[in-house]
Amino acid sequence: MVPLTWYLALSAVLFTIGVVGVIVKRNAIQMFMCIELMLNAVNLTFVAFSSYFGDVTGQLFVFIVMTVAAAEAAVGLGIIIAIFRNRESLDVDEASVLRL
Amino acid sequence: MANNELQQLLPVLLFILFGGMALGFAVAMVAQRNPLYSAVSLIGVFISLACLYLTLQAPFIAAIQVIVYAGAIMVLVVFVIMLLNVEEEVRRPVRLRYLVPVGVLLAAVLVGEATFMLQVGRGAAPDHFLPSRPSDVGLTASIGTGMYTKYLLPFEVTSVLILMALVGAITLARQGRAPLLAAPGNVTEEQPRLTAGGGPALKPGDTAATGRAFARAQIASGEAAAPSSGAREEEG
Numbered sequence: 001m002v003p004l005t006w007y008l009a010l011s012a013v014l015f016t017i018g019v020v021g022v023i024v025k026r027n028a029i030q031m032f033m034c035i036e037l038m039l040n041a042v043n044l045t046f047v048a049f050s051s052y053f054g055d056v057t058g059q060l061f062v063f064i065v066m067t068v069a070a071a072e073a074a075v076g077l078g079i080i081i082a083i084f085r086n087r088e089s090l091d092v093d094e095a096s097v098l099r100l
Numbered sequence: 101m102a103n104n105e106l107q108q109l110l111p112v113l114l115f116i117l118f119g120g121m122a123l124g125f126a127v128a129m130v131a132q133r134n135p136l137y138s139a140v141s142l143i144g145v146f147i148s149l150a151c152l153y154l155t156l157q158a159p160f161i162a163a164i165q166v167i168v169y170a171g172a173i174m175v176l177v178v179f180v181i182m183l184l185n186v187e188e189e190v191r192r193p194v195r196l197r198y199l200v201p202v203g204v205l206l207a208a209v210l211v212g213e214a215t216f217m218l219q220v221g222r223g224a225a226p227d228h229f230l231p232s233r234p235s236d237v238g239l240t241a242s243i244g245t246g247m248y249t250k251y252l253l254p255f256e257v258t259s260v261l262i263l264m265a266l267v268g269a270i271t272l273a274r275q276g277r278a279p280l281l282a283a284p285g286n287v288t289e290e291q292p293r294l295t296a297g298g299g300p301a302l303k304p305g306d307t308a309a310t311g312r313a314f315a316r317a318q319i320a321s322g323e324a325a326a327p328s329s330g331a332r333e334e335e336g
Contacts, residue, residue: 001108002115004225005218007156010119012214014126014145016207021130023203029135029181033142036173037126040149043161051156052226054233056242059161060251063243066168067258071265073173077180078272084184 007048015041028080028090032073039069114155122148135181139174146170157229158238 018041021034043062050058083095125144132138146169153162218225236242247255318324 001228002111002155003227005222006115006119007152008218008225009214010122010152012211012218013123016210016214017123017126017130019210020203020207023199023206024130027135027186029177029186030129030132030138033129033135033138033177036169037129037142037145040145040169043165044149044152047153047156047158047161051158051238052229052233054230054237056237056246057251059158059238059243060246060254062161063164063247064254064258066164067262070168070173071261073176074265074269075272077176078269081180081184082272090184090186 004048004052008045011041011044011048014038014044026091026093028083028092028095031092032076032080035072036069039065111155115152118148118151118155122152135186136178139178139181142177143170143174146174156238160238160240160243 015038018034018038021037022031025031025034043065046058046062046065050056050062080090084090087094122145125141125148129138129141129145132141146165150162150165150170153159153165234242315324
């Protein structure tokens with residue numbers, strides 16, 4: 001049986017990769033995907049704890065996190081398309097001021 | 101005896117396989133410059149995580165992971181990437197190069213923090229599923245029971261969130277497009293377009309109300325004469 005710590009360590013490393021991606025990347029869509037990766041790392045923690053301690057609450061939380069991620073995808077990609085229409089670019093540095 | 105050893109070893113091998121796959125795909129996602137390749141790597145991460153959920157005996161979450169994340173969300177992302185025809189990321193200007201060491205530093209801090217926390221809590225983290233663990237944790241029935249009884253309010257609030265996202269996405273998508281029905285205020289500035297025969301040219305989206313509003317505006321500004329009974333007789 002795999003110790004719980006292994007899952008937590010894997011989740012921490014995945015979360016860190018997501019954080020580094022958000023900082024290093026400049027393409028809005030790639031930053032968005034790194035945020036999704038961070039959400040998934042947290043989901044892995046939830047499911048691991050839920051399974052090892054036998055409490056189903058963690059998996060319910062994962063369900064809600066996935067719903068939030070889906071809503072975020074819909075609105076976030078809509079914003080990205082609106083930015084692209086105005087600027088012909090997905091570079092977040094060019095959209096650093098909140099005006100046209 | 102060998103069978104028993106295999107049963108002990110198999111979960112470890114599966115964890116190393118899928119955990120390694122998840123890590124590899126995640127690193128590839130950040131390292132890629134082309135957003136489409138990043139998206140494909142992210143799908144790999146999601147699939148690996150779904151397999152890890154299966155090793156944790158959570159089949160419902162694994163199925164939802166594949167359907168919602170790898171299916172719905174990533175289809176949306178790939179669709180947007182192809183719609184916008186995003187080119188590869190260009191080299192960053194000098195003034196932003198400092199972000200890479202900042203990212204590495206922050207990663208080191210985060211990993212150190214996580215290692216510390218895992219060391220502190222090492223005695224508390226179980227190596228096996230607890231013996232008191234109910235056998236149905238992770239099955240669809242137990243999740244549904246919890247969701248519709250104890251956690252009904254969060255579930256309902258989630259539906260409100262989805263509705264807000266729906267309205268927000270539609271509002272954003274409609275942005276910048278001309279209104280379908282022209283109000284009188286929208287058409288006063290516009291000159292009428294005439295066909296070769298001298299009649300007004302119709303364009304898609306024009307309604308009878310548009311034409312009437314336009315005529316009223318022209319009469320009000322004196323560009324056109326109000327229809328008189330004499331003019332009607334001449335036409336007849």
